[in-house]
Amino acid sequence: MTDPSRTGSNSARPQSSPQARDATPAGGFAVVELFTSQGCNSCPPAEELLTEIEREARQEGQPVYALGFHVDYWDDLGWPDPFADAAYTARQQAYARAFGSGGLYTPQMIVNGTVEFVGSDRRRAATAIAAALTEAATTPIALSVTEAAGGDGQRVVVDYRIERPPGQTVLNVAVVERGLENDVPRGENAGRTLRQDNVVRAFTSAGQAAPSGRVELTVPPNLDPEQASVVGYLQHHANRAIVGATAVEVAPG
Template sequence: MTNPATDGGFAVVEMFTSQGCNSCLPAEELLSELERDARVRGQNVFALGFHVDYWDDLGWPDQFADPAYTARQEAYARAFGSEGLYTPQMVVNGTVEFVGSDRRRAAGAIMSAMSSTATAPLTLSMADGGGHRVLLDYRVEHPPAGAVVNVAIVERGLDSEIARGENAGRTLRQDNVVRAYASVGLDAERGQVQLVTPPDLDPRNAAVVGYVQENGNRAIVGATAIELSTA
């Protein structure tokens, strides 16, 4: 299945979070709500929960954390001129950041993002799959020089029982959790990217989100998504 390029406005909402962070819970609820509402309204809002690993030594090792996601947040911190990292942090279309539980800021940033159109529309299609890998074809119209294509598999409806740390005793239900991620340099309009999926991934509750990101200001200039079950 091929997913056509997104027409009109879009919002890529990246959340940097951790299962060990108590203040992340309302932010994750907000992220789930934003994604559900967008589905109902047919809006192009793409939600991604990147679980960072710097909370892992503070009482609870997050099973979804990856140092690559921490490195991604660090790259944003450099771009924004921030002095340090924090959770929960929400970043919309690569250029606006704020505390992830701030509903007002989230609504305003998404509304602003939806008012502009993609300058580098992206199309994704499944090239091959099997075992624990997903191979995708991509096509980008008017690719910016030095840009990258980011591709993530996100999974909804994940339940985790937390035994220690700030959320000890809770069962967390989390959506849009990034389970696999890759970023490739955009050298041509067409190309392929491969993702290695975890063995416990449920494709019925998973989607592939792709987005084109500029190198300098890290602006996201094109995005799309495809349900893994239909791909």
């Protein structure tokens, strides 16, 4: 669906055992970003596809990292998406500038920061992911969750290590949650119950990537750590190409 502005649980608990996983397998990786909204009736099929991509990657042990960014420009058309954030709209706008398109639409899927298409297009998604997995990854990344505390100061603290980070790159770190479900009483999806996976619940960019460091993300108090992962990916600032990625579970084991 085109941009409407142009067309008319459980609380997280403390975790103790840090865990890490190196990225950059011999073949490659695929970071799959979906820009979506619960206010758009074209988006549920794309969100179902993102779920399938994430589930298949887990089953087959593939380095495919799915992220659902819920934008906010649908929110005034009947249903405010509970997962929407203006920062995610700004991220999509940055992609539009990089692609030279100048416009926004949902659902939009972007693979490794450089290939974009309608987010419900299974053939394009399969082709783009397969191509990304055959490309040699260039920058290994390791992540470890050192703290996931509950209470009013809800946060996830992540240590990272990057091998030879190239210049003009930023480290993006997201907390994504699986198994989210809610009823939508108004808007284009009125009367539907939507189930979504790998919804971005917190996101930050660490600026010019250093070889190592720590990132702290504020997450919702109802985040379920058993259903949450941290995705880290290194991205060129200018052309948006992603050159390294990995993920780690919030809860150990």
